[in-house]
Amino acid sequence: MTMKGYKDLPEGGVIPEKGNSVLYKTGEWRSMRPVWHSEGCVHCLMCWVFCPDSSIKVEDGKMVGIDYDHCKGCGICARECPRKEKALQMVKE
Amino acid sequence: MASEKKQVAMTGNEAVANAIRQINPDVMAAYPITPQTDIVQFYSTFAANGLVDTQMVTVESEHSAMSATVGASAAGSRAMTATSSQGLALMHEILHIASGFRLPIAMPVVNRAVSAPINIHCDHSDTMAALTTGWIQLYGESAQEAYDNMIQAVKIAEDPRVRLPVMVCYDGFITSHAVENLVLVPDDAVKAFVGEYKSEYGLFDFEKPITFGPLVLPDYFSELKAQQSDAMLAAKEVILEVAEEYEKISGRKYGYFEAYKLDDAERVIVVLSSAAGTTKAVVDELRAAGEKVGLLKPRVLRPFPAEELVKALSGAKVVAVMDRAETFSTQGGQLFAEIRSAFYEASKKPLIKNYIFGLGGRDTTTSDIRKVYEELKKDQERGSVDRKVTHLDVRV
Amino acid sequence: MASLKELSAIPEVLAPGHRLCAGCGAPIVVRQITRAAQGPLVVTNATGCLEVSTTVYPYTSWNTPWIHNAFENAAATASGVEAAYQALKRRGKLDKDVKFVVFGGDGGTYDIGFQSLSGAMERNHNLVYVCYDNGAYMNTGIQRSSATPKGADTTTSPVGKLSYGKRENRKDLTLIMAAHNIPYAAQVSPAHWNDLYQKAEKAFAAGGAAFINALAPCPRGWRHDSKDTIAICRLAVDTCFWPLYEVVEGKTRVTYKPREKKPVTEFLKAQGRFRHLFQPGNEAILEEIQKEVDRRWEELLALEEISNRQGETA
Structure with a gap:
């Protein structure tokens, strides 16, 4: 993001945009990564409901992958997955 | 001619409460404190009798009074409060936030000594301690001036070149409680003078939601303070323009x-x-x-x-x-x-x-x-x- | 009862890219609660981890209007926002039905924001106040709060030669809020997402002030692996350290009763902040903690019993 001069900033420190933190890649923090095995997934969405980082991608009520740009590798998804290693597995980056 | 207008006998607080009645803000959040108390009482009575349709928030402290006023103003409404002394001191933290957020809040401050020793009477230790909070400060000698400043304060605060909060200061008891003769501007003239409030940002635009009050680190903080300083400088000009405009409806002259x-x-x-x-x-x-x-x-x-x-x-x-x-x-x-x-x-x-x-x-x-x-x-x-x-x- | 499939179709209020720690409980609570608003929602946030980590200028993680004022005044700020909504609606300048939610940590809620919260609840503003309770001042580096459990090692109740950690019991804020006689008060855990979601729906529909206390583990402060956040929430509930219940119009209902109440040590053992309690010599402290958990659980069941009886006679 370019640094604006003081006269060009919105007044009062307001951020007049929504959700632009998607531009900030917290995925770089990760030391472990969850790996998804679609064939073992039952799409229960436990990983999705417990994800602190809105990083489980869901389309039409189905798990479709992981947002590695933002996933911090906390491991909650794999731990809470009822299918365990069959569907989600933590591996070293 | 102003001199031909009808004189009324009112205390300073009654005159200021009437100015606020004429402005009829969207939100009024206030807490009682001597000698400000009867502004809130007068105003509650106006609301109870349908003379205003302001949303009253009878908060549990001055800290919350200023906090709620900041919330209401940031949301996009015209919001006010009033205080004195210990109350202003309790608000102090949020005074900085109101100005840093560039919220055009007009607030009467009925000057009273700050404790200790505790004392309910006038001095200026309350507002003097608030000189570095980023608020515009106007001082008035009489009930008439307090009334006139109150109405002008709204217009100064809301000017797009300024967008800063304003304190309308006058002396506790000496001015707030003494009955004086003064002339009010007609209700409709005040209404037209202050106009409809249009905020720069608000919290009810769900198409373009904003984030109000984020964490600003050293990379942008100075820039936002420079903006605030520019706004204060712009207020110098605006204060005179508003005074000139106000003279047209009141016949009374004001300057620095x-x-x-x-x-x-x-x-x-x-x-x-x-x-x-x-x-x-x-x-x-x-x-x-x-x-x-x-x-x-x-x-x-x-x-x-x-x-x-x-x-x-x-x-x-x-x-x-x-x-x-x-x-x-x-x-x-x-x-x-x-x-x-x-x-x-x-x-x-x-x-x-x-x-x-x-x-x-x-x-x-x-x-x-x-x-x-x-x-x-x-x-x-x-x-x-x-x-x-x-x-x-x-x-x- | 909404399924996760249905809930996943509701737009996300909290965008990724926020800078909360890996495994933080707070954003899980936020994601679950905000889904229940179902429509225009304005968020007020007290100063704290959630606030600083989601709005590092010029970035924001919020997809809905959001305001932060200060630490101790989130409830008062939201009172003003809600008052503005009432005024603008009455004056015909706004036609939407808007919901209001406040998020504050336990520091901003139990302690420094307690007065402003009490005021807002008593005035019965139409808003939902959610405390994400991680049991200490985590943002400033794990200092004890009035929500910190007895025995916890924090940086201002450190374990030492003369200290076993925090000496005092935690404040029961949920019951204190219920004692404001507001339309709705509840305690939730993100592990029980369905229970949480139903309570959040009721809170948003309460038509007045609602309070929700949500357990939100802090891997850093509780000293547990980031993957265990939800598992520890489950232990908190199954040991009755953190009972799930609601108080609706003064009537108490326990919404989840563990089939087998586990000893509180199961919850404590999972966290490094209680590790010292398992050293020889601290058996009495563990006993005291268990007794206090039991006493409060019994008290809650008794309150439910009274509510049931009142229901029968009414």
Whole structure:
């Protein structure tokens, strides 16, 4: 993001945009990564409901992958997955 | 003509409550404190009788009063509160946030001494402690001026060049509770004068949601403070424009200060608010005796009209700046420090001295003021001031 | 009862890219609660981890209007926002039905924001106040709060030769809020997402002030692996350290009763902040903690019993 001069900033420190933190890649923090095995997934969405980082991608009520740009590798998804290693597995980056 | 308008008898607080009634803000969040209390009472009665349709929030503290007012203003509504003394001190943290958020909140502050010792009467220790909070400050001598400042404050605050909060200061009990004759501007004229409020941002636009009050780190903080400083500078111009416009509906003139018999004055008192009235009486009396004395009564302390004050006082030989609050710097009051500093670059400087007076509601009488002018005369003859800082009315 | 499939179709209020720690409980609570608003939602946030980590200028993680004022005044700020909504609606300048939610940590809620919260609840503003309770001042580096459990090692109740950690019991804020006689108060855990979601729906529909206390583990302060956040929430509930219940119009209902109440040590053992309690010599402290958990659980069941009886006679 370019640094604006003081006269060009919105007044009062307001951020007049929504959700632009998607531009900030917290995925770089990760030391472990969850790996998804679609064939073992039952799409229960436990990983999705417990994800602190809105990083489980869901389309039409189905798990479709992981947002590695933002996933911090906390491991909650794999731990809470009822299918365990069959569907989600933590591996070293 | 203004002079033909009907006079009404009202206390300062009643007059200010009526100004707010005429403005009819969207939200009023307030907490009672002496001597501000009856503004809130009058206003609650107006609301209870349908004279206004303001959403009242009867908060549990002044801290919450300012916090709710900030919330309501940030949401995009015209929001107000009112306070005094300890209440202003309790709000202090949020005063900075209101100005940093650039929220155009107009707030009466009925000046009262800050504890300890606890005291309910007038001095200016409350608003003097708020000079660095980023609020515009207007001071009024009388109920009429408090009323007029209240209406102008809304227009100054909301001007797109400014968007800063404004304190409308007047003296506790002396002005807030004494009944005076004054002239109100008709309701519809006030309504048209302040107009519909249009905020820059709001919290109810769900198409373009905003984030209000984020964490700003060193990479952007200075820039936002520079904006705020520019807005305060812009307020200087806007204050005069609004005064000119207000004169058209009221017939009354306002500026940065009132110069009373100042043109050829050699010995001048600078004093805020109600004590200026007492001083005028002494000026008249001494003028009748041929003394070249005058008065300068500041109305605007933030932004500080340094150049204009220097110009207005440059013809004087000796100036007594009177502060109704201690700073405990041991170097005098705040007004004194700022006026004296303003003269640093001036080629022509009068002698300048300071009097601290009227603390905790101590009466300042004409004989006190007479004493000041007498001492100024001696200073003028001697060509130097005998003492830089004097506590005017302390028993020894 | 909404399924996760249905809930996943509701737009996300909290965008990724926020800078909360890996495994933080707070954003899980936020994601679950905000789904229940179902429509325009304005968020007020007290100063704290959630606030600083989601709005590092010029970035924001919020997809809905959001305001932060200060630490202790989130409830008062939201009171003003809600008052503005009432005024603008009455004056015909706004036609939407808007919901209001406040998020504050336990520091901003139990402690410094307690007065402003109490005021807002008593005035019955139409808003939902959610405390994400991680049991200490985590943002400033794990200092004890009035929500910190007895025995916890924090930086201002450190374990030492003369100290076993925090000496005092935690404040029962949920019951204190219920004692404001507001339309709705509840305690939730993100592990029980369905229970949480139903309570959040009720809170948003309460038509007045609602309070929700949500357990939100802090891997850093509780000293547990980031993957265990939800598992520890489950232990908190199954040991009755953190009972799930609601108080609706003064009637108490326990919404989840563990089939087998586990000893509180199961919850404590999972966290490094209680590790010292398992050293020889601290058995009495563990006993005291268990007794206090039991006493409060019994008290809650008794309150439910009274509510049931009142229901029968009414």
